[in-house]
Structure formats: structure tokens, C-alpha cells
Amino acid sequence: MxxxxxxxxxxxxxxxxxxxxxxxxxxxxxxHAIMGPNGSGKSTLSHVIAGKPGxxxxxxxILFKGEDLLEMDPDERAAKGVFLAFQYPVEIPGxxxxxxxxxxxxxxxxxxxxxxxxxxxxxxxxxxxSKSLNIPQDMLKRGVNVGFSGGEKKRNEVLQMALFEPSLxxxxxxxxxxxIDALRIAADGVNALRSPKRAMVVITHYQxxxxxxxxxxxxxxxxxxxxxxxxxxxxxxLEASGYAQFEDAA
Amino acid sequence: MNVAVAKTGNGRAVxxxxxxxxxxxxxxxxxxxxxxxxxxxxxxLGLPHRRIEEWKxxxxxxLVGEVLPLAAAPDAAALKRAAEAxxxxxxxxxxxxVLVDGVFAADLSDVKALASExxxxxxxxxxxxxxxxxxxxxxxxxxxxxxxxxxxxxALSIADGTQLTAPIQIIxxxxxxxxxxxxxxxxxxxxxxxxxxxxxFVAAGAKTYQVNDAVIVSIxxxxxxxxxxxxDDAPDAMNVSSHFVTVGANVKLNFFNMTTGAAVxxxxxxxxxxxxxxxxAANGVNLLQKTEHGDTTLVVDHAVPNCVSRExxxxxVDDRAHSVFQGRIIVRPDAQKTDGKMMTRxxxxxDEAEADNKPELxxxxxxxxxxxxxxxxxxxxxxxxxxxxxxxxxxxxQALLIQAFVGEAIEQIADDTLxxxxxxxxxxxxxxxx
Numbered sequence: 001m002x003x004x005x006x007x008x009x010x011x012x013x014x015x016x017x018x019x020x021x022x023x024x025x026x027x028x029x030x031x032h033a034i035m036g037p038n039g040s041g042k043s044t045l046s047h048v049i050a051g052k053p054g055x056x057x058x059x060x061x062i063l064f065k066g067e068d069l070l071e072m073d074p075d076e077r078a079a080k081g082v083f084l085a086f087q088y089p090v091e092i093p094g095x096x097x098x099x100x101x102x103x104x105x106x107x108x109x110x111x112x113x114x115x116x117x118x119x120x121x122x123x124x125x126x127x128x129x130s131k132s133l134n135i136p137q138d139m140l141k142r143g144v145n146v147g148f149s150g151g152e153k154k155r156n157e158v159l160q161m162a163l164f165e166p167s168l169x170x171x172x173x174x175x176x177x178x179x180i181d182a183l184r185i186a187a188d189g190v191n192a193l194r195s196p197k198r199a200m201v202v203i204t205h206y207q208x209x210x211x212x213x214x215x216x217x218x219x220x221x222x223x224x225x226x227x228x229x230x231x232x233x234x235x236x237x238l239e240a241s242g243y244a245q246f247e248d249a250a
Numbered sequence: 251m252n253v254a255v256a257k258t259g260n261g262r263a264v265x266x267x268x269x270x271x272x273x274x275x276x277x278x279x280x281x282x283x284x285x286x287x288x289x290x291x292x293x294x295l296g297l298p299h300r301r302i303e304e305w306k307x308x309x310x311x312x313l314v315g316e317v318l319p320l321a322a323a324p325d326a327a328a329l330k331r332a333a334e335a336x337x338x339x340x341x342x343x344x345x346x347x348v349l350v351d352g353v354f355a356a357d358l359s360d361v362k363a364l365a366s367e368x369x370x371x372x373x374x375x376x377x378x379x380x381x382x383x384x385x386x387x388x389x390x391x392x393x394x395x396x397x398x399x400x401x402x403x404x405a406l407s408i409a410d411g412t413q414l415t416a417p418i419q420i421i422x423x424x425x426x427x428x429x430x431x432x433x434x435x436x437x438x439x440x441x442x443x444x445x446x447x448x449x450x451f452v453a454a455g456a457k458t459y460q461v462n463d464a465v466i467v468s469i470x471x472x473x474x475x476x477x478x479x480x481x482d483d484a485p486d487a488m489n490v491s492s493h494f495v496t497v498g499a500n501v502k503l504n505f506f507n508m509t510t511g512a513a514v515x516x517x518x519x520x521x522x523x524x525x526x527x528x529x530x531a532a533n534g535v536n537l538l539q540k541t542e543h544g545d546t547t548l549v550v551d552h553a554v555p556n557c558v559s560r561e562x563x564x565x566x567v568d569d570r571a572h573s574v575f576q577g578r579i580i581v582r583p584d585a586q587k588t589d590g591k592m593m594t595r596x597x598x599x600x601d602e603a604e605a606d607n608k609p610e611l612x613x614x615x616x617x618x619x620x621x622x623x624x625x626x627x628x629x630x631x632x633x634x635x636x637x638x639x640x641x642x643x644x645x646x647x648q649a650l651l652i653q654a655f656v657g658e659a660i661e662q663i664a665d666d667t668l669x670x671x672x673x674x675x676x677x678x679x680x681x682x683x684x
Contacts, residue, residue, distance in 0.1 A: 050639050053631070078641035090636045094654025100640075103650060108641035143654075160640065 001066050003028050003199050004049075004168055009060035011041075011048055018044045020224040021060065026168070029196040033210055033235060034203045036221035037243040042203045043087065045221075046172045050084035051077050064168065078104075079111035083166035085157040087173040092144035097156070100144045101126060105163055129162040133189045151182030158189035169193070169200045175209040187212030207239040222246040271320045271399060277377035277384075284381040288397035295391035304390070304518075307574040307606045308545040313514045314488050318460050320399060321351035321429035328425035328454070333358055335423050335454035339482070341671050344419040344448060351424065352401040352431035367414050373403035373434055383436055383466065388520070392490050396432055396464045403435035403463075406447075410440035410470065417446035417476075417668065422463065424456040424487065434464045441470035441498070446665065447477050451491075451511070453484035461489040461512075471498040471525055476506075478668065482675055483511040485540065490516045497557075499525025506663055507534040508672060509544040510679045516545040516574075523550075523557040523585075530559040533659040537679045538571035538603075545574035552585040555615075561592035564656045567603035568683060578610040581618050588618040596626040597655050599648070649680045 004026040011019040018041045026032055036042050048055050049062060051074035062069040069077060092100065106116045117125075130140065133155045145153050154174055161169055171190065175183055190213055194200070202213055210218075210232065218234040219226045220243070227246045228234065268289045275285060297314065298305035324332065332350040336358050340346055347370070348358035354372045364370055376383055383405065384397040404420060424431060439445050451461060461483060469475055483489050489512045497503055507517055521530060536544040550559045565573035579590040596605035609622035629651050637647035656676060663669040 052635055052639075073644070074635065074638035075641050075643045075647075078639055084639055086636065086639075090630075090632050092633055092636070092651070092654065094657045095650055100637075100650070103646070104637070104640040104642055107643065107646060111641065111643075164641070 002026060003065060005063040006045070006049075007061050007063070009048070009062065010058045011044055012056045012058055013044070013054060017058070018224055019048070022221075022225055024219065024226060026199045026201060028167070028199055030217065031194065031200045031202065031213065031215045033215035033218045034201060034221055035205070035207070035218060035235060035238060038205065040221040041224040042221055043172055046084055046170045046201070046203055049170060050074060050082060075107065076111065078164070078166075079108045081167035083161055083164060083169045085154075085161060085169065085171045085174060087176055089145050089153040089157055091146045091148075093146050095144050097140045097142060097144050098126070101140075101160065101163060104160070108164060125163065129159055132192065133159055134185055135159060150177040151179070151185065154178060154182065154186045155189065158186055158193075161193055162189070167198055169198065171200065171202045173203055173205065175204055175206060183209065184212060207235045210235045220246050267317060267319050268398060275399065275401065276374040277381065281377050281381040281384065284384050285398045288384065288394045291389065291394040292391050292398060295394070298391050304547070304576075307576070307608070308514070308516050308543065310392070310490070310514070313543055314460070317395070318428055318430045320401065321426035321431055321459070323353050324350040324355070324425055329355060329358070331425050331454040332423040335452050336421055339421060339450050339452045341417065341419050341448060342667055344417040347404050347406075347418065347420045349402060349404070349420070349422050349431070349433055351426045351429065352433050354402045354404060364418065367408070367412055368418070369407045369409070371405040373400060373405060376405045376436075383434060386464070386466065386494055388492075388494075390492070390518070392462060393464060393492050396434055396462050396492065399430070399432040399462070400434040400464070401432055403433045405436040407438040408440055408443045408445050411442045412440060413444040414446065417448055417665070419448040419450060422449070422451045422461065423454050424452070424459045424461065424483065425454045426459065427456045428458055430460040430462065432462045435466070437465065437467045439467070439469045439473045439475055442472045443470065444474040445476075446668070447475070448668070449479045451481045451483050451489055453487065456487075457484050458486045459484070459488075461487065461491070463489070463491040465491070465493050467493065467495040469495070469497050469501050469503060472500045473498065474502045476504045476664065478505075478663065478672070479507045479517065480672065480675060481507070481509045481511060481515060481517070483515070485511060485513060485542070487512045488514045491518070493517070493519040493521070495519065495521040497521065497523050497525065497528050497530065499527055501525065501528040503528070503530045504662065504664070505530065505532045506659070506672075507546060508675065509534075509536045509538070509546070510675055512542065512544070514543045516547065518547040520549045521551065523552050523554050526554050526556040528557045530557070531662055532559065532561045533662045534563045535656045535659050535676070536563075536565040536567070536573045536575075537656070537676060538566070538573050539568040539679075539683060540571060541569065542571045543574075544571070545576070547574070547576040549578045549580065550590065552579065552581045552588040552590060554582075555584060555586045555588065557585070557588060559590040561594075562659050562662070563592070563594040564659045565594070565596040565605050566599065566652055566656060567596060567605050568599040570600070570602040572604045572606070574606045576608040576610070577622065578612065579620055581613040581615050581620065583614040585615050586617045588615060588620065590618070590620045592622045594624045595655070597652065598626060598628055645683070652680060
């Protein structure tokens with residue numbers, strides 16, 4: 001059974017249809033890149049998978065491990081193993097990062113009927129992961145993302161990914177706002193999480209990110225549909241020729 | 251027209267009440283005369299209503315209607331219930347002074363432990379000598395009613411230079427249903443003294459009751475005082491409390507109020523700077539649900555130059571509840587270099603929740619820095635979604651954001667034990683949300 005099956009998905013925001021019948025299948029262990037020009041519906045797809053309010057699914061379905069994802073609240077999807085790394089992670093003043101991480105992890109475990117993480121185990125794990133991502137300990141005491149640089153915010157997303165151990169990671173424009181060094185640290189963090197049991201969907205406008213996170217499959221989106229799929233070479237091809245040809249095709 | 255309403259409606263009920271209570275109200279004949287005069291003031295004014303500017307948002311005639319008769323002195327069963335409540339609400343390490351249904355309960359209080367650091371009398375004892383404690387410079391009807399009917403209270407005096415080794419917690423316990431507890435207390439903090447005073451209002455089985463409390467605080471020069479008030483009365487209760495605070499020179503006063511109970515409540519604080527170089531931090535949190543009405547009214551009077559006041563208020567209003575914050579800063583003509591600011595923020599958790607905010611700056615000096623700000627809004631959807639996308643169910647995500655919202659005010663409590671206690675009350679309020 002595929003990990004994620006998006007079938008003929010049609011999505012509206014207010015009166016406007018953004019996705020016009022999108023189909024995508026992702027198996028365990030695979031890394032898929034979704035590329036496309038601005039406004040092609042890439043971020044909409046990621047939001048609908050995570051369950052963000054404000055989108056109306058008019059047709060089609062999303063199955064995750066064979067279950068109907070659209071019937072679940074966002075927190076249920078997270079507990080089932082769906083993780084969206086936000087393009088713009090929000091700042092939450094007054095909620096210490098450490099409190100947030102522990103509350104979220106234990107909420108997910110509780111929803112799955114697992115026991116709560118013990119404090120020493122939790123701290124040990126956070127320390128290990130934050131060290132490998134170059135996240136200083138004092139950052140974890142601050143409010144979630146408050147005063148973090150763009151790179152720190154993205155590393156905090158990767159830190160959560162490592163802690164929550166989701167089976168599907170959706171990275172929404174992870175490269176936006178990052179310089180090359182920050183990008184490399186975040187990408188290294190993501191690569192360390194690649195595993196035969198975990199799939200990733202990497203959404204990006206630019207080919208650059210795919211030099212660091214090398215995908216198994218590349219899909220090109222245009223005007224709310226996948227218009228071309230291929231291997232990692234497709235990204236290079238796009239870099240050379242641009243998106244214009246697909247906009248005409250779609 | 252107003253006068254007619256006062257006399258035929260609530261005035262009449264209180265008139266009977268006063269006549270029946272008069273025999274058991276403590277004090278010498280001179281005290282009785284002061285009480286009678288106060289009662290006449292109340293009878294003339296009646297319960298405050300919306301046409302009285304200070305009570306515009308808290309119309310006690312509409313919200314409460316009538317004043318309940320004074321509670322009888324607590325019997326053994328009431329004291330037993332009260333003892334349980336005290337155990338549940340006592341702050342670890344604090345020295346307790348307990349008032350049950352408006353009567354000081356020595357057996358539930360830490361009188362002995364306190365004796366080495368502060369002198370303590372009950373209001374009853376202090377009224378044997380003179381009526382001073384019943385006199386306040388106010389024409390407010392509920393304060394007059396308090397003077398007329400106060401049955402007991404504590405008069406605490408902390409000598410110059412004394413550093414209290416433990417906080418003092420005054421616990422008001424309501425054990426009698428359908429009755430009023432009317433109390434008046436005094437706290438005198440000597441020069442250079444350091445003290446933490448906590449007031450807690452809790453119920454022991456009683457559901458519908460009324461509290462009318464007054465506290466007169468006087469703080470000597472160079473003192474350092476934390477004054478914390480935690481009003482967690484039963485959901486059908488009424489609590490109207492008045493504070494009169496006089497602040498000496500070079501004082502640090504950290505005041506915090508939290509409202510988590512009562513159908514109708516109002517804290518009105520009148521804080522006057524009488525010495526230069528003092529700093530006041532007044533912070534508060536209203537957590538209201540169902541149809542609760544919670545009013546915090548503060549008047550900060552900069553009567554002298556070079557004082558600083560900072561007021562930070564947070565209201566979280568759910569269901570059809572109604573929160574009121576009125577903050578007045580008065581800067582007298584001589585009070586140059588005054589620095590007074592207040593900020594109030596309301597979080598509305600339902601479409602029917604209401605928050606009223608009335609800041610008033612009355613500035614008569616020309617070299618001052620004063621300001622106020624206010625916001626009101628709902629929980630931020632983008633923050634809620636982020637938390638949900640990380641696995642927090644809706645209610646838990648809301649709770650985390652609400653805690654963060656009120657945290658800014660609660661964090662001002664310096665003492666760890668005390669702060670944790672206050673956070674615990676806020677958490678229990680969150681658990682009560684439907």
C-alpha cells in the first residue's frame with residue numbers, strides 16, 4: 001500500500017479553484033520533489049494535506065496509509081505521522097520552545113496510545129538532535145521561534161521532525177529566505193532523517209535545494225495539476241529551460 | 251428618581267438588614283455611631299448602578315439586585331468545611347490568617363508563628379478602642395455599606411525594618427449559603443520592611459453568597475511589598491472588594507490581582523503615592539467564563555513627583571462573560587517627572603464575550619510621561635493551526651496560547667512558589683472551560 005495517495009484532488013479557496021484534479025502517489029522511503037512556478041498550487045497541496053482551514057475539497061481524496069486523511073483533524077494527522085515543515089514558521093511568544101516540544105510530542109504519543117516520554121529521555125533526545133542541528137540550548141528556553149533568524153526557524157522545524165519521527169515529511173519551500181550556509185545545515189538535518197520507512201515531499205520553486213536534498217522523483221506542477229513527472233534529472237532540465245513550456249502545456 | 255429607587259428597592263432591604271445586624275456588630279457606642287452614619291450614606295445612595303460614572307459597566311442593581319443578610323457566625327460544621335478549604339488553598343510556607351463567613355478563625359490561623367514578625371489584632375479587637383478603621387475618604391456606596399456592616403477582619407502591623415521570613419496569606423472562606431460576609435482589614439508595613447501579603451477568596455460548600463471586603467494598606471518609606479489577591483469564589487457568588495493603599499517614599503510595591511470566580515465581581519483599588527521615588531507595578535488577570543462579570547478598577551494617584559506606575563492587565567473572556575478594566579491615572583500639579591503607563595489586552599474566546607476598557611489620564615503637571623494602550627482580539631488562527639499541526643488537540647492548543655497570553659502578567663510575581671500556585675489556579679480555570 002502506498003504511504004500517500006492523492007487522487008484527482010480538486011480544491012477551492014473561497015470561489016476560486018486552485019487544484020484542478022491533482023494525483024500523486026508516494027511510497028515509503030521515497031523522496032519526491034514538487035516544483036512549479038508561483039501560483040501553481042504547490043503550497044495549497046501541502047496545506048490541504050496538513051489540514052489547514054480555509055480550503056474546500058470539492059472532489060477527489062487523500063489516503064494516508066489507506067486511511068481517509070480529509071476526515072481527520074490536523075492534530076490527528078500529526079499523530080498518524082504527517083509532518084508539515086512550514087514555509088514561514090510562526091512565532092509564539094510566551095510558550096517556551098522546550099514546553100512546546102514536550103507538549104506536542106506527548107500529545108502525539110497519547111493520541112497513539114503510547115506512554116509519555118520520560119523527562120530524562122526527552123531531554124537527552126532534544127540535546128542530541130539540537131546539537132547536530134547547531135541549535136544552542138538557550139534558544140530552546142526562548143519562546144517558540146521568537147527572535148529566531150530565518151535559518152534558526154527552519155532548523156527548529158527540522159528539530160521537530162527529528163523528535164516527532166513522522167512517516168511523511170512535507171517541506172514547504174524550505175529554502176525560502178535562507179542563505180547557502182543556513183540551507184546546507186537544514187538540508188543536512190533533513191538528509192539525516194531519510195530512511196526506508198519515511199517519505200518526503202519537498203516543495204520548491206528552485207532547483208538549488210535539490211542539490212542538497214536529492215529526490216528520487218520530480219514532479220512539475222502548473223495551474224493546479226502535475227504536468228510532468230520524472231527522475232532527478234528533470235529538475236536540471238527545468239533549471240535550463242524554465243517553467244514557461246509547462247505553463248503553455250497546462 | 252434615583253433616590254426613590256434606592257429607598258423603595260434595595261434601601262429598604264438593607265435597612266432591615268442593618269437593624270437586625272446592629273446587635274452583633276462589634277465596637278463601642280462611638281463605633282456604632284460611625285456605622286449608623288455610614289449606613290445612612292448607603293441608604294441614601296443605594297446599590298451603585300450604571301448612571302454612576304464609576305460603576306457604568308458594573309450595574310450592581312441590575313446584576314445583583316439585593317444585598318443578602320449577614321452570615322451567622324460559623325458553627326462547628328462550617329469551621330470543619332472551612333478547614334478543608336484552607337488546606338486546599340493554602341500556599342506552601344505561608345502563614346495563614348483565616349476569616350470564615352466574615353469572622354476571624356484563630357484555630358485555623360497561624361497566630362503563634364506570626365507573632366515574632368508582625369503584630370496582629372482582629373478588627374473586632376481594634377474597634378474596642380476607636381472607629382478609625384471604619385473611616386475612609388470615599389463616598390462610594392459599597393464602601394459605606396462595608397463600614398456599616400463589617401463584622402471582622404485582621405489588623406496587621408509589620409514593624410520598621412522587619413523582613414518577613416514567610417508570606418502572610420489572608421484566606422476568606424465562604425461556608426454559609428445565601429448570606430453576606432462583610433470584612434475590613436488593615437495592613438501597615440513599617441519603614442524599610444519587606445513583606446508579601448496574599449489575599450485568597452474561596453468557598454467551602456457555599457454557592458450563592460456575597461462578599462464585601464475592604465483593605466486599608468499603608469506602606470512606609472523604603473519598604474518592599476508584594477501584594478497578591480486571588481479571587482476564586484464560587485461561580486454564583488458576588489465579590490466586591492475595595493483597596494485603599496498609601497505608598498511612602500522609595501517604596502517598591504508589586505500588586506497582582508487574579509479573578510477566576512464569582513458571577514459578579516469588582517476590585518476597586520485606590521493607590522496614592524505620598525512619598526517620592528516609589529515604583530508601583532500593578533498587574534492583573536481576569537479569567538471569565540459562562541455569564542461571569544469581572545471588573546477591575548484602579549485609580550493610581552500620583553500626588554507627589556518622581557514616582558513610576560506600570561499597569562499590565564490581561565482579560566480572557568469566554569462564553570457570554572464580561573470583563574471590565576477601568577484604569578485612572580491622576581497626576582497632581584506638583585507631581586512632575588511622573589512616569590505612569592498602563593496596558594490592557596483582552597482575549598475574546600467567543601463571539602458573545604465582551605470586554606470593556608476605560609483608561610483615564612488626568613494630568614495636571616507638565617513634565618510627565620504617561621500613556622495607555624489597549625487591544626482586544628481572538629486567538630490567532632495561524633498560531634492555533636501551527637500547534638494543531640504539531641499534534642495538539644484544539645482545546646490543548648487554545649490552553650497553551652491562553653497561558654502564554656496571561657503569562658506576561660503572572661511572570662511579574664517574583665516568588666517561585668507563589669507564581670506556581672497562581673499558574674495552578676489558571677490551569678484549573680482552563681480545565682473548567684466547556
